[in-house]
Amino acid sequence: MENTVVYRLRFSAPLHLGTSGEGYERVESILHSDTLFSALACVWPMIFDDPVEELFISPPFLVSSGFPFMGDQYFFPKPVGWDVAGTDDPALAKAFKRVRHLSREVFEKVINGSSRELGLSDENIIGGGEFWSTGAVPGKIWDTRETPRVSLDRTTSRSEVFRYGELLFSPDAGLFILVRFLRDEIRGRFEAVLRLLGDEGIGGDKRVGKGLFSPEPDIHFKLDIPDSAGHAILLSLYRPTREEWEGFCRDGSARYTLVNRPGLVHGLAGTRYFRPAVRMMAEGSVLPVLDGPPVGDNPQVLDQVAGNGQPPHPVFRHGRAFIIPFRQGGESNE
Numbered sequence: 625m626e627n628t629v630v631y632r633l634r635f636s637a638p639l640h641l642g643t644s645g646e647g648y649e650r651v652e653s654i655l656h657s658d659t660l661f662s663a664l665a666c667v668w669p670m671i672f673d674d675p676v677e678e679l680f681i682s683p684p685f686l687v688s689s690g691f692p693f694m695g696d697q698y699f700f701p702k703p704v705g706w707d708v709a710g711t712d713d714p715a716l717a718k719a720f721k722r723v724r725h726l727s728r729e730v731f732e733k734v735i736n737g738s739s740r741e742l743g744l745s746d747e748n749i750i751g752g753g754e755f756w757s758t759g760a761v762p763g764k765i766w767d768t769r770e771t772p773r774v775s776l777d778r779t780t781s782r783s784e785v786f787r788y789g790e791l792l793f794s795p796d797a798g799l800f801i802l803v804r805f806l807r808d809e810i811r812g813r814f815e816a817v818l819r820l821l822g823d824e825g826i827g828g829d830k831r832v833g834k835g836l837f838s839p840e841p842d843i844h845f846k847l848d849i850p851d852s853a854g855h856a857i858l859l860s861l862y863r864p865t866r867e868e869w870e871g872f873c874r875d876g877s878a879r880y881t882l883v884n885r886p887g888l889v890h891g892l893a894g895t896r897y898f899r900p901a902v903r904m905m906a907e908g909s910v911l912p913v914l915d916g917p918p919v920g921d922n923p924q925v926l927d928q929v930a931g932n933g934q935p936p937h938p939v940f941r942h943g944r945a946f947i948i949p950f951r952q953g954g955e956s957n958e
Contacts, residue, residue, distance in 0.1 A: 625948070627805045630845040631818065632693060634798045637836040638769075638790035640828035648828075651768065651789040653724075653754075654701075654907065655690030655799050655826070657860035658885060661942035663826050668817050680922040680940035684810040688859040688946040689907050690799035692725060692755075694765045698800060698845075699725035699755055701908035703734060703857055703950065705879035719749055720756070727757035732848040735857060737951035765797045790834070798837065802859060802946065815839070853949035855912055861885070861904040862911075862920045863943025871914045880909035889926065889939050899925045902941045910950055918945045 633655075641652035641659070664687075665679050692699045702723055726734065748756050751765060770787040777784070805811050818839045825835035861883065864872065872878040886901035902923060905911075911918050926939035 625802075625804070625847060625849065627808075629803050629805070629811070630698075630800055630842045631803060631839045632798055632800050632842055633690060633822070633837040633839055635791075635793045635835070635837045637825070637834050638792050639826075639835050640788065640790050642828060648773075648786055648788045651791055653692065653766070653791065655801070656885075656907075657687050657689045657946065658902075658904070658942040660690060660801065660826070661687055663821055664814075664817055667820050667824055670820060671816055672813055674813075677938060677940070680924075680942065683922070683942075683944055684805070684807045685814055686804040686806065686860070686944055686946045687942075688802040689861065690801045691859075691907075692765050692797065693800045694763075694794065694797040697757060697759060698728045699757075700728065700731040701857075701859070702726050702756075703879070703910050704881055704906075704908050705910065706734060719753055722753045723749060723756045725755045727755070727759060728847065729758045730756055735853075735948065735950050736848065736850050763794055766791045766793045768792070788828075800842070804946065815841075847948070850949045850951045853913070853951040855910050855950040855952055856917055856945075856947035857950040858905060858907055858909045858911065858918075858945060858947055860907060860946035861943060862909070862918060862945040863902060863904045863923060863941070864918065865921050868914075868918055868920070872911060875912045875914060877912045878910065880911065881906045885941065897926060897939070899939055899941070902943065904943055911947075913949075917947055920945045 639651075640648075641655060642648070643650045643652050661679075661683075665676050668674065668679065669676060689701075691701065702725065707720075748758065750757055755765075768789060768791055770789050773786055773788050775784050775786060776782070803814065805814070822837040822839055824830060825833065826837070827835040829835070855877070858880075882903055883906045884901050884903050887899060889897040889899045902925060920943045922940045922942050922944060924938050925941050
């Protein structure tokens with residue numbers, strides 16, 4: 625993976641990543657790429673004077689979503705539509721459907737079209753059924769907790785109790801991201817901004833010390849990927865261009881899930897704006913490589929119109945694809 629670096633994010637405080645359309649008690653276990661890229665863009669002007677709009681219009685780097693790790697075990701998203709062969713146990717097959725993440729060893733076999741070499745047993749499925757690993761994982765990757773809170777109606781002062789969910793990572797666990805640098809000189813600036821973001825925090829309640837992390841590059845990380853393949857798997861969210869979408873529809877071999885990404889925009893002056901939802905393909909989607917690999921775009925979702933509920937700067941949403949080759953079981957090595 626040329627010009628690609630893996631960074632471990634070790635969290636020193638609880639992390640809240642909200643889920644779309646659900647209550648505060650539910651939390652995501654993935655740091656989605658659009659959230660991460662937007663958070664980086666928000667703190668970038670604190671150090672550098674690069675126009676923030678240019679980060680979206682002509683991105684100098686691509687980021688994956690953040691996935692779990694513990695010790696030397698890295699976990700990747702399970703490919704959409706992929707099923708394991710070799711089990712006639714209905715209970716085991718049902719348990720496999722609940723798996724969301726594959727360990728690096730399993731993932732490498734899957735993307736290289738060698739998944740028939742895998743064997744599935746109860747010992748492989750860990751972490752409450754969410755992870756499939758061929759190696760030992762020393763303990764739990766994270767715990768979840770719900771903290772009771774009270775909200776007050778601004779008009780009537782009536783109180784209402786709700787619960788706020790958080791992830792608490794084990795000491796040797798956290799989330800990892802992959803970053804592909806499209807310009808060599810950008811890496812130093814990116815790492816400075818990533819360290820600042822770790823001090824600022826990410827996710828909910830960062831203004832009261834939540835979501836703090838320390839990034840560290842893993843210079844020994846390796847991933848066995850196929851040299852060539854007719855498909856690619858997403859390690860990020862992805863918003864295809866119209867031409868790409870029409871190509872997928874004609875080809876018919878894409879396997880994907882869609883997610884809706886609404887939310888709020890936090891401006892540089894502390895203001896907040898509602899932004900329109902953007903529908904994207906989710907991590908783990910498998911897409912054909914047609915005229916070229918999937919690229920995607922970063923749509924502008926709010927115009928630069930100060931006042932009337934609009935921000936004084938344009939607002940974009942990150943939808944560029946971070947992909948790696950994916951060889952279907954029947955594809956050749958050529």
